[in-house]
Amino acid sequence: MIRIQNLSKSYGDFFQLSIPELIIPDRKIVGVVGNNGAGKTTLLRCILDLVKVDNGSIFINDFKVNKNDQWKIITGSYLDESFLIDHLTAFEYFRISAELYKVPVNIMQERLNSYSNFISSLDMQHTLIRDLSSGNKKKTGLVSNFIVQPSLFIFDEPFAGLDPSSRNRLKSILKTLREKENMTMLISSHDLDYIYEICDEILVLQNGAVSQTLNQKEHNLEDLKKIF
């Protein structure tokens, strides 16, 4: 699904991301963990072609991300609230997302209803996104991807800022989407417990490089925690 070759990205002299090769397979949930400044968000931004890489290539389903925009049709992402259009209501934002991904309104509504527990605290119709709490903004961004169900999700710290019940609901939503819709997911997080529980593989980033790859079958949570 995602193939990275000889990726390098730096910000002047201050930071470097260097990944010679990385493959995110189909229908897997892959987690990315690392300390602050390890390069998690930069990696996601490179994959989503939000920053210009210095060297290397990134392919999503054989589409080179910086040359061809067709990969965006099968990709949904949410990095932070600056990617929301804050003068819209949540419902308007969902409608535009659904329209761009060619999801009919009735299906969009059905899917929204299925996530009603997750977004119960969200006033979709009347409150503008900019007036929502940060947790509800995050829910808006996440749900806008859930209702369109592309093949690939890329989320940057989806659990951060959510209350414990919402985190549990999000966890089960992600698992359900992977099992029923065969989705591929790439999730970065500091929350080792949740990441271990839902991810098939976990990439540990240190100093801009993938230092280790862990999986549920061969490693347990303690192995992951020991790294930090």
Next chain:
Amino acid sequence: MTINNTTSLLIKELFTIKWLEIKRSPFFRKKIVSIIFNSIVFINFIFFSFFGGIYINHILTRLYPNKSPYSVVSIYLPLIIVISALLRIFILKIMNWDIKPFLHWPVSKKRLSFIFLFFSFFNKYTLPVLLFIISYTIEWIQETHSFQTAIFFCLVQIYILIFSELFSLTVVKSSQFRISIFIFFLLNISLSYLITYHYLYAAGWLTPIFSVINIYYIITNHNDYYLLFENRKYPKSTYRKFIYLSFYNEINVKRITRNSILIKMTVIYAICMIAGLVTILNHVNQSEDPFRLTLMLIFFSGHLTFLLTVGHLFNWDYNWRDFIFAKPFSLYKYVKSNVFFAIILCLIPSFIYLIAYIVYSLPIFIYLSSFCLYIIIINYILAFSSIKNYHFVNPNYISPSTSDFRPGRLFFFIFFIIAGYIIYLFDGSVIIISHMNLLPSLFFGVIGIVMLLSAPVWFRIILRYLKQNKYNMFSR
């Protein structure tokens, strides 16, 4: 589903999104006082821009009876716009953050960035110039009944305005646009040459060709959306390092606010200072009544300072003024740190002013300089008097301002329009106080003096009040 289809869908949605952005602007959710005040400011500038285009010919005819006012405007309007773009190259600009929410959607990024470049053109500082051009074109048609010539003039000026704006938006940030520097100025110099020698028809026909060339180049080369996330990139060129390192407060303000307003303000002020010196020397030899001149200039200075400065008090977002007024601030260090940069940068516009004065005998730029001088003096007085009394609520966090106050372009627009009024005043035939004698001039002068002298007082009072009530005023 293809990217082209979704991009077309998004283009349709964009107009709805933009309309909702205006309709749901935080501006309309503030207290009625701020809405009324900002509306007055808005109407004031619309008035100046529209009627400036209508009445500028009267001013120019009285000043230069041997020249056609149309040729004067045709020559100097593009030069002013291009000089403004030149200065904007040196005044670093932040990229438009509006594009960010759309980048993760299935749309063509090149088309998207191209669309947002043109959306950027329609801002509150370019639109007044556009209004001026349109109103001047209408006046041209009414006076001369020469429809084709007027339309060609309009097209040429709008072309130069659009591409100077796009040029300054893109060229500083992208090395791929170095070639566009030469293309843009080559094309615009040739247009100005054609206009200067009265080949307006040729300029008018060439405008669409030049537009296509520029648009094609931008579409095929523009990748500026990457630069939204490159804020951590340290400027590599020595020149840019010099800009960053030569300021006392601007470096820290820019790191926190990601806003280049202070740099722009300093450049504008520096230009004004040097140009003002030329003005003073010129006034010594002029025969105008210096007393009336001073009174009217004080009136306009106080009036415009009020409009330009107080507007930010009702700004939804924090901006650089909130920060700069919160910290202990040494005006001496601030001015001293800018001296070398000011001297270097002011040589450029000073040469331009000198050429205009010597070659064309046009004193209009000298009067513009005097106006600039008053503005800079008044703003420094305001800054100095306000800094000691305003205590910022939370200096640790300042969000990037989504409603940037960009005085750079605003100043240039004001130069052209208001300078015309000032020149009109010199002649004693003011648009609103025609054939006035000393008493009305004195009246307006007193108003200006009161506004200037009271500025520190009302500024402090309003700021203190707003600090206490800011969160209540900007209610959700």
